[in-house]
Each structure stands twice: as C-alpha cells, then as structure tokens.
Amino acid sequence: MDLALQLLVNGIINGSHYALLGVGFGLIFGPTKITHFAFGPIFAVAAYVCWAAATKLGMPLAAAALVGIAASAAAGVLSYLWLYRPFERQGSSHLVVLIASLGLFITLENAIGIVFGTDTKVIADLSPDIFLWGPVVVTSIQLWQVAALALIAGLLAAFLRGSRHGKAIMAMTDNGEMAQIIGIDTVRVSILAFAAGSAVAAVPAVLILFKEGATPHMGFVAVFMAFVAVVVGGIGSFRGAIIGGYAVGIVENIGMWEIPTEWQSTIAFVVLFLILLFRPAGLFGRALR
Amino acid sequence: MERLTLLAAAVAVAFAGPAVAQEPPKDPPVIKIGAIFAMSGQASWYGTVMSQGMRLAVDEINAKGGVDGIKLEAVIEDHKGAGGAEGVAAINRLMSIHGVKAVMTSFTGPTLGIAPIADQNNIFLINGGGVGVKMIGASKYIVHNRSLASDLALGALQVAQSMGVRKMGQLHWKNDVGDNIVATVDPVWKKAGGSVVATEAVPQGATNMDTQVAKVRAANPDFIGMWMFTPEVGLALKRVREFGMKQPMIGVEFTANDAQIAGATAEGFLYLNDYFKASDDQPWSKQFAAAYEKRWGQAPEFYAANYYEGVYVIAELAGRARKKGGDYLNGERLKAALYENPRVDSVYGGQMTFQANGVAQKRVGLFKVEGGKGVFQKFVEVK
Numbered sequence: 114m115d116l117a118l119q120l121l122v123n124g125i126i127n128g129s130h131y132a133l134l135g136v137g138f139g140l141i142f143g144p145t146k147i148t149h150f151a152f153g154p155i156f157a158v159a160a161y162v163c164w165a166a167a168t169k170l171g172m173p174l175a176a177a178a179l180v181g182i183a184a185s186a187a188a189g190v191l192s193y194l195w196l197y198r199p200f201e202r203q204g205s206s207h208l209v210v211l212i213a214s215l216g217l218f219i220t221l222e223n224a225i226g227i228v229f230g231t232d233t234k235v236i237a238d239l240s241p242d243i244f245l246w247g248p249v250v251v252t253s254i255q256l257w258q259v260a261a262l263a264l265i266a267g268l269l270a271a272f273l274r275g276s277r278h279g280k281a282i283m284a285m286t287d288n289g290e291m292a293q294i295i296g297i298d299t300v301r302v303s304i305l306a307f308a309a310g311s312a313v314a315a316v317p318a319v320l321i322l323f324k325e326g327a328t329p330h331m332g333f334v335a336v337f338m339a340f341v342a343v344v345v346g347g348i349g350s351f352r353g354a355i356i357g358g359y360a361v362g363i364v365e366n367i368g369m370w371e372i373p374t375e376w377q378s379t380i381a382f383v384v385l386f387l388i389l390l391f392r393p394a395g396l397f398g399r400a401l402r
Numbered sequence: 403m404e405r406l407t408l409l410a411a412a413v414a415v416a417f418a419g420p421a422v423a424q425e426p427p428k429d430p431p432v433i434k435i436g437a438i439f440a441m442s443g444q445a446s447w448y449g450t451v452m453s454q455g456m457r458l459a460v461d462e463i464n465a466k467g468g469v470d471g472i473k474l475e476a477v478i479e480d481h482k483g484a485g486g487a488e489g490v491a492a493i494n495r496l497m498s499i500h501g502v503k504a505v506m507t508s509f510t511g512p513t514l515g516i517a518p519i520a521d522q523n524n525i526f527l528i529n530g531g532g533v534g535v536k537m538i539g540a541s542k543y544i545v546h547n548r549s550l551a552s553d554l555a556l557g558a559l560q561v562a563q564s565m566g567v568r569k570m571g572q573l574h575w576k577n578d579v580g581d582n583i584v585a586t587v588d589p590v591w592k593k594a595g596g597s598v599v600a601t602e603a604v605p606q607g608a609t610n611m612d613t614q615v616a617k618v619r620a621a622n623p624d625f626i627g628m629w630m631f632t633p634e635v636g637l638a639l640k641r642v643r644e645f646g647m648k649q650p651m652i653g654v655e656f657t658a659n660d661a662q663i664a665g666a667t668a669e670g671f672l673y674l675n676d677y678f679k680a681s682d683d684q685p686w687s688k689q690f691a692a693a694y695e696k697r698w699g700q701a702p703e704f705y706a707a708n709y710y711e712g713v714y715v716i717a718e719l720a721g722r723a724r725k726k727g728g729d730y731l732n733g734e735r736l737k738a739a740l741y742e743n744p745r746v747d748s749v750y751g752g753q754m755t756f757q758a759n760g761v762a763q764k765r766v767g768l769f770k771v772e773g774g775k776g777v778f779q780k781f782v783e784v785k
Contacts, residue, residue: 120613325609330607334609375603377613
C-alpha cells in the first residue's frame with residue numbers, strides 16, 4: 114500500500130508536468146491547427162537559456178527562469194513568423210507544414226547540442242528540500258511542478274475567458290475561418306498563441322532543469338507527451354489537456370504497481386491507442402464542440 | 403653431378419620460399435581508419451569523447467611518420483546512438499566511399515549490425531566502448547579493448563559479497579546491455595546465497611525514473627546494483643538519495659557527466675570500470691592525458707583512452723602485417739597479426755592481452771566517489 118501511495122503521488126507530479134505541456138501544445142495547436150513538433154526543442158531552449166543566465170551571467174534563479182521563459186516565447190514566435198507563416202501564405206497542406214516542423218525540430222535540437230554541448234547541464238549546488246510524508250517522499254521541485262500547473266491553469270482560464278485576446282484565441286480554436294470572417298486578426302492571434310504556448314511549456318522545462326538537468330534531446334519526450342495529453346484530453350479543450358496529462362501520468366505510475374517497469378514506456382501508447390479507438394475526439398473534445 | 407643438382411635445387415627452394423613470403427606490401431596511399439560513433443542523438447557525448455581520443459592518436463602517429471611512412475586518416479561516421487540499421491548504413495559508406503579495412507566501432511546495437519558485413523568484406527573491427535556480451539564473437543574479425551559490462555557487473559558482485567550484503571535491488575537499462583547484465587548477475591548472485599528483491603528497468607534516455615526508484619525503495623534491498631550508463635547513472639543516484647535511501651550502490655560506470663547531474667548525492671557510490679590513470683610511473687598514460695587535456699580542454703575519460711589506444715593497436719597490427727608483405731590491410735591479416743603476439747601496449751600502463759574470445763584482459767579498477775570524483779580503491783580480478 115505504501116508503494117501504491119508513492120506511485121499515486123509520482124503520478125500526480127508527472128501528470129502535472131504532462132498537463133502543462135499539453136496546455137502549452139494545445140494553446141498553439143488549437144487556434145493555429147499547426148502540429149508544432151518543434152515545440153520540443155523550443156521547450157529545451159527555455160531550460161538552456163535559464164541555465165546560461167544562471168550559471169554564465171550569475172543571475173538569481175527566479176530571474177534566470179524568467180529569461181528562459183521569455184526566450185522560449187520569442188523562439189516560438191520566430192518559428193511561426195519565419196517558418197509556418199510563409200507556408201500558410203502559400204496555402205501549403207498540413208502535411209507540408211508537419212514535415213517543415215519536423216525539420217525545424219531536428220535543426221534546433223542539433224543547434225542546441227552544437228551551441229551548448231551534449232553533456233547534461235545542471236544548476237550546481239541546487240539541492241531541493243525533501244519532504245517525508247509518512248511513506249511518501251516528495252521534493253520541493255516536485256511540489257513546484259504541481260503548483261505551477263495550478264497557478265498557470267488559473268491565470269490561463271482568466272485570460273482566455275476574461276480578455277479580448279483570450280476570447281480571440283478561443284474563437285480561433287473553435288472555428289478559424291469564422292473568426293477571420295468576423296474580423297479577428299488571425300495572424301496576430303497566432304503570434305500570441307505561439308508566444309503563450311511556448312511560455313507555458315517553458316515553465317516545466319525550467320523545472321526539469323532544476324530537477325534533472327537539461328539535455329539537447331529533452332524536447333523529444335516533452336512534445337510526445339504533450340501530444341498524447343492533448344489527444345487524450347480532446348483537441349481544442351484546455352481542460353481536456355490537463356485531464357489528459359493527469360490521466361497519462363497517473364496510469365503510467367499506478368499501472369506499474371504490479372506490472373514490471375519495463376512496460377512503463379508502453380503505457381502512454383496504450384492509453385493513446387485506446388482513446389483513438391474508442392473516443393477519437395478525446396475525453397473532452399466532442400463536448401466542447 | 404647429382405649432388406650438385408640437389409644442391410642447386412635446395413638453394414632454389416631456399417630462395418623461392420622467402421620470395422613468396424616477402425611479396426612487397428601493397429601499400430595504400432593512406433591508411434584510412436573508419437569509426438562508427440554516436441556523433442549525434444541522445445548519446446552524442448560518447449561520440450564526442452571517442453572521436454577526440456581517436457583524432458589525437460591519428461595525429462600523434464602521423465607526426466611520428468605514420469605506419470612505416472604511411473599516414474593514417476580518421477574517417478568518422480555517425481550511428482546516432484541508434485540500432486543496427488544506422489550502423490549498417492555507416493559501414494557501407496565507409497567501405498564504398500572510403501574503402502576502409504579497419505573500423506573502430508561503438509555501442510552494441512550498431513556493432514551487431516555491422517558484424518556480418520565485416521565478415522563478408524574482410525574488415526577488422528575494434529570496439530572500445532560497447533559493453534554488450536552479444537558482441538563477443540559477433541564477427542571473425544572483431545576484438546575489444548573495453549571490458550564488457552557483464553564482466554564489470556560480476557566484479558561488482560564480488561565487491562558486494564565482500565561487504566556481507568545479501569538482498570540485491572537492481573536498476574538497469576532496458577536494452578540488450580542492461581538485460582544481459584541482469585541475465586548474467588542474477589544466477590551468480592543467487593548461487594552465492596543472495597536474493598534479488600527488485601529488478602526495475604529504465605529506458606535508455608529516460609529522464610524520469612521515479613516509478614522505478616519507488617519500487618526499489620519499497621523492496622528495501624541491502625544494496626542497489628546500477629546496471630546503466632551515463633547520464634542515467636547520475637540521475638538514478640540523485641533520485642535514489644532524494645527518495646531517502648541510504649543503501650550502498652554499486653555500478654559499472656560513473657563519468658564527469660554523471661558527477662554533474664548527481665552532485666553531492668553521488669558521494670560513496672562504488673563502481674568498477676576500465677581504469678585509466680595518468681601517473682608518473684606510466685609515461686605513455688601521462689603523455690596521453692597531458693596531450694588530450696591540452697588539445698580538448700578536458701581530462702580524458704576512459705572512452706577517449708580506449709579509442710586512442712585502439713588507433714595505436716590498429717597501427718601496430720598494420721605494421722606487423724605489412725612486414726609480411728602482400729595485401730596486408732584487411733581483417734584476416736590484421737587479426738592474424740594480433741594473435742601472433744596478443745600482448746599489445748596499453749595506454750593504461752604496461753600491456754594488455756587479447757584473449758581467444760577477442761576481449762582484452764585488463765584488471766578493472768574499483769572506484770568510490772569522493773568529492774564528486776571517482777577515487778581508485780583497488781584492482782579487482784573479475785572471476
């Protein structure tokens with residue numbers, strides 16, 4: 114039972130991480146319909162810039178984290194303006210944009226390795242507080258992972274429901290063509306979506322830097338789990354992305370209670386296949402449409 | 403007259419024999435040494451280090467005149483740390499574009515992929531990095547100047563036995579290397595009276611292993627075997643200690659990369675490995691370490707040492723084979739040259755002896771992490 118409790122807590126922590134990734138990915142995919150695989154290395158950019166700001170420039174961690182988040186947002190916007198927007202103008206198919214995105218993924222990932230080196234970057238002497246709650250162990254960074262989701266989800270909900278730009282994102286998510294017809298500047302909203310989505314994803318990236326360190330390839334798992342969270346939760350639903358993230362996180366941990374851990378990396382795929390098979394619109398996709 | 407004829411015939415035979423054996427060597431304009439490393443992808447750290455060791459050795463040998471005046475050239479291909487398909491593509495490029503006949507290989511998957519091609523094309527292979535036991539004998543022409551992982555793990559069990567512990571928990575890479583270690587150590591440990599209370603698999607490249615660590619913790623082992631490699635070792639050490647576990651941990655690798663990741667949580671970690679130490683009583687190792695640090699700005703890892711040493715092995719064998727003339731630069735001739743005298747100079751100090759199975763026999767070192775660095779404790783003769 115002690116193990117089950119620990120696995121449940123691990124699942125909630127991992128789920129919070131996946132949920133934030135899903136929200137960030139969904140913020141971009143929902144309104145723009147661009148399958149932005151370069152989301153992965155842009156996620157990594159946040160961690161690397163934060164690392165450089167903290168270790169090379171000597172900035173305090175909080176300030177370095179903000180610089181990392183800003184860099185990720187800027188990289189996201191540039192990826193839209195320099196890569197996706199020209200394809201949009203040409204009326205290229207989704208497949209062409211998807212392939213371009215994969216190309217950008219590889220280019221950015223290799224560029225990070227060349228610029229920063231391939232060894233794991235860590236913030237030295239960063240020792241998280243460790244809390245023993247009965248049989249359960251958590252660290253302060255893991256608590257931050259959970260808190261970050263709560264904070265960002267709250268702010269995002271207020272932004273999407275209460276601000277003009279937020280409503281424009283929701284309108285484009287619901288129906289891009291209709292949004293354009295009623296006079297929404299969809300290019301501007303797309304820029305905003307790339308900035309916001311990349312910034313949201315930058316937060317878990319920075320926390321992963323603090324927890325495990327940054328590697329050039331950290332974005333691969335990130336974009337994959339973000340994609341799974343969005344598909345499981347329902348494309349176009351931010352609530353769905355959060356619940357999808359938690360579903361994957363909890364299942365891949367609790368599922369290992371009696372199953373050997375060698376099956377763990379299979380679990381996310383199994384969840385994805387089952388959802389695609391029995392509920393293709395995801396858990397919340399249909400309801401919101 | 404008859405005696406004269408016999409004498410003349412004997413003289414003719416005496417001269418004819420050496421004339422055949424000493425057919426002039428068919429020298430290439432340059433001896434190209436191929437390499438198949440993980441130059442990109444998640445394991446590119448290895449490729450960087452290995453290629454640095456290789457390049458340094460090539461340049462050193464060339465500065466000394468090459469192999470009997472023939473210069474060496476390093477040709478490096480990328481297997482991306484992936485499986486056999488990338489390795490096959492790489493060796494095909496090395497053969498068809500560059501015409502190499504000696505290849506330095508790394509990683510178990512790609513090596514197993516290229517082994518049959520090496521056999522078909524008479525290519526000499528030397529592995530200084532891969533640790534999978536399946537590589538032994540994978541090709542007629544493969545040799546290893548790297549202690550294999552299962553041997554190191556058996557050495558780790560000897561150390562554990564000497565500590566008097568009985569319940570083993572294991573964290574292992576979920577790939578052929580990790581699976582082979584588990585398959586090797588489990589029966590040995592049980593036969594020695596121990597028990598295995600947890601065996602948890604971590605995918606190579608995983609950044610999150612909290613589930614696996616939680617399960618090992620719940621099993622409450624006396625010690626934990628870390629059957630994985632960088633960077634997962636560093637991450638595992640960190641997470642095990644953060645989970646509040648105090649048990650001793652014994653593994654088969656600890657690099658500077660792991661030290662960076664694990665920080666203070668690595669203190670006390672025991673591991674066995676090929677032992678490279680630059681010291682005053684080992685002039686070659688000292689010279690190598692100084693040259694490597696001067697050129698690359700970092701102290702050499704043993705991976706760098708192995709591939710540096712591997713180039714010297716190939717050069718030595720090419721020189722030996724060349725003395726016998728003919729078309730000497732191929733797997734058959736280089737392997738034969740090695741087993742004429744399987745003792746070869748080692749950058750680790752002294753000489754290493756290549757066993758009949760192709761694996762160089764070196765004593766391995768037991769290290770303990772102190773102050774973030776592996777401190778040599780003693781040599782272990784793996785049984």
